[in-house]
Amino acid sequence: MKSKIALAFDKCRKAKRAALITYTVAGDNNKNNSLKILNIISKHADILELGFPHNTPIADGGQIQESSHRALKNGIKLKDVFQIVKKFKKNNPAKPIILMGYYNLIYQEGENKFLKSCNISGVDGLIIVDLPYPENKKFAEKCKKKSINFIQLLSPTTSKKRMKKIIKDSHDMIYYISMLSTTGGKLKVSPKKILQNYNFIKRINPKKNLVIGFGITDKTISSLKSANGLVVGSMLCKTITNSLKMGQNPVIKLGKVVYNLKRKLI
Amino acid sequence: MSFKIKKRTQLIDQHDKNFMYGGKFGGNFIPETLKKPIDDLTKLFTKLRNDKLFLRERDHYFVNYIGAPTPLIKLENLTDYLAGAQVYAKVVSEANGGAHKIYNATVHCLIAKKAGKKFIVGDTGAGYAGKMLSMAAKKFGLKCKIFMGAKDIKRQRPNVEAIKKNGAEIVPVTTGSQTLVDAVSECMRYWVSNCDTTHMCVGSTVGPNIFIKICAWSTAQISRELMQQLKEEFGKIPKKLKLINCVGGGSSAAGFWNEFMDTNAEFIGVEAGGPKNSKLHAAPLTNGSKIGILHGAAQYVIQDKEGQIGSTESISAGLDYPGISPLHCFLKDTKRARYTSASDEEALEAYRLVSNLENISPSLEPSHAFAEAIKIAPKLKSSDVIVVNSCGDSIKDKDIIKQRLGTYIR
Structure with missing residues (x-):
């Protein structure tokens, strides 16, 4: 049986467009709103990434740090993250959700218990920022057995030899980091160069769904739309920060932003 | 005990193929982007540490730039006062710059040069790692950025000024607790974005495996010197020898103990216990x-x-870190070293006593180690020898000491 993530890409391929993948932090700006945000943006986004926040992130830029900080300050716990997913999935069973975060939270919970909670709540995939290949091999296999996609990351520093190995062991989606940066950095490489790297990776295995993330905003998304999918994260976190500053409703604001992003891909 | 220390194997090389010590400490839990820079650095360091020319270069700078060897002195007055074990200090604070951090900083600059990098970045807590890196960077012609928590910038003013004087840029870190833990995170994030042009120096025996290795390999100089100095003083290594060192990240302790791993010397690491009545x-x-x-x-x-990750509290910025080197976790679990803690108050009292009685004035970090020496020496005999690593000078803590004790003596 095909995974929901694979089905989402199939659907986009048929519509001849890139998949829109969003990233928001669970519990930002509070538990209720983060569920409402998922509900509203899921009308336009194809796959939803949901961050489970960690207070010592080593690869996140300022925007996502701020969102994580807000969520943690509001007392978000792992069980709340799974609750949010469960409630979302109840009304949107087909929409894939990918949890993204750092390994220590899984380590403390225990891999098996964590994956069990993923299954119960309906999580479709995992991105673990600080568990690279080949250290992630065992855990990735465990995920596969539980029908959870483990999403491998590739970066501009990944050698071709390494890429081949990683792609061979990957599941339904691979994430290409567009540039040397933490999340939310300004796009410092030309879209042309990014797509060159993207195409290079695609040629290794054209069947794999490859998405691009880091530095993608409403300004840059159109120029990369030939990819299988594009991830927008920091821009959404920033939208929440700004709307809170201006006393606006972050849920409605985010709905509009994601709608606009989607329009740029059609 | 499921794992043991291997004899005749350097402490830093006791890991398995996954870079884990005892199968559970260390490793490389890093973002994909850092995989290649870390692999490259690992290969380069492996080559350099076996390269006679490089070792000669290192030794040249250790002697002519750092001022090796630092003295081993008997603390006669303290020994008389405590009336038990003989108490010695390895005065590592006599090294150029005033602390052991200069070894790691110098080696990192040498490696950065070999790697063809023109920029170097580092983290700092007490400011010593930053001060030394900025000093060495200046010496070797590298452009330098130091990440430091905003709270530490306030409480370690003398070192902040030194960093600026050396021409390095200080990046204040205002996230989280605004101390060392956040400075290390921010420095790593910066490296993720700039690893193609920039070399990163981690200021202690923490972080991905290669940084633990480079740091402990550099500070090992302390125990190489001590081994020889003890033989000169006693004719051989004393039978009942205790080597006491403070541990924050654990870089000075790893270096202080390294050469004694296969001897009978007892290792005591002293952590920061925080304020007496605090849970932190x-x-x-x-x-x-x-x-x-x-x-x-x-x-x-x-x-x-x-x-x-939890909040920490210590009067000593250099020990104010929630983690501890995987090397020390390994030494603890193999029972090769014993670990204890001293409170802020005990460290201050030790600083006061040592500075009053002797010609040395330890900073608040080694004052934690002195506190333990003061505690145990009276219960021991004169055949027992205690050596404390006095790895930093109190001048950087002048403000804090004045505020807490009323006066500053040095």
Whole structure:
């Protein structure tokens, strides 16, 4: 049986467009709103990434740090993250959700218990920022057995030899980091160069769904739309920060932003 | 005990193929982007540490730039006062710059040059790692950025000024607790974005495996010197020898003990116990913290049940860190070293006593080690020899000491 993530890409391929993948932090700006945000943006986004926040992130830029900080300050716990997913999935069973975060939270919970909670709540995939290949091999296999996609990351520093190995062991989606940066950095490489790297990776295995993330905003998304999918994260976190500053409703604001992003891909 | 220390193997090389010590400490929990820079650095360091020319170059700078060897002195007055064991100090604070951090900084600059990098970045807590890196960077013609918590910038003013004087840029870190833990995170984030042009120096024996190795390999100079100095003083290594060292990240202790690993010397590490009546501390080994992942390595770390890294508190900025080197986790679990803690108050009292009685004036970090020496020396005999690593000078703590004790003596 095909995974929901694979089905989402199939659907986009048929519509001849890139998949829109969003990233928001669970519990930002509070538990209720983060569920409402998922509900509203899921009308336009194809796959939803949901961050489970960690207070010592080593690869996140300022925007996502701020969102994580807000969520943690509001007392978000792992069980709340799974609750949010469960409630979302109840009304949107087909929409894939990918949890993204750092390994220590899984380590403390225990891999098996964590994956069990993923299954119960309906999580479709995992991105673990600080568990690279080949250290992630065992855990990735465990995920596969539980029908959870483990999403491998590739970066501009990944050698071709390494890429081949990683792609061979990957599941339904691979994430290409567009540039040397933490999340939310300004796009410092030309879209042309990014797509060159993207195409290079695609040629290794054209069947794999490859998405691009880091530095993608409403300004840059159109120029990369030939990819299988594009991830927008920091821009959404920033939208929440700004709307809170201006006393606006972050849920409605985010709905509009994601709608606009989607329009740029059609 | 499921694992043991291998004899005749350097401490830094006791890991398995996954870079884990004892199968559970260390490793490389890093973002994909850092895989290649870390692999490259690992290959380069492996080559350099076996390269006679490089070793000669290192030794040249250790002697002519750092001022090796630093003195080993008997603390006659303190020994008389405590009336038990003989107490010695290895006065590492006599090294150029005033602390052991100069060894790691110098080696990192030498490596950066070999790697063809023109920029170097580093983290700092007490400011010594930053001061030394900025000094060495200046010496070797590298452009330098130092990441430092905003709270530490306030409490370690003399070192901040020194960093600026050396022409380095200080990047204040205002996230989280605004101390060392956040400075290391921010420095790593910066490296993720700039690893193609920039070399990163981690200021202690923490972080991804290669940084632990380079740091402990550099500070090992301390124990090479000590081994020879003890033989000169006693004719051989004393039978009942205790080597006491403070531990924050654990870089000076790793270097102080390294050459004595296969001897009978007893190792005592002293963590920061924090204020006497506070629940907060920076002593994960003493207080039985659980294993977790911090800054790319598995280690005992202060954290909550969910894995969020916990707050710490210590009067000593250099020890104010929630984690501890995987090397020390390994030494603890193999029972090769014993770990305890000293409170802020005990460290201050030790500083006062040593500075009053002797011609040395330890900073608040080694004052934690002196506190333990003061505690145990009276119960021992004169055939027992205690050596304390006096790895930093108190001048940087002048403001804090004045505020807490009323006067500053040096």
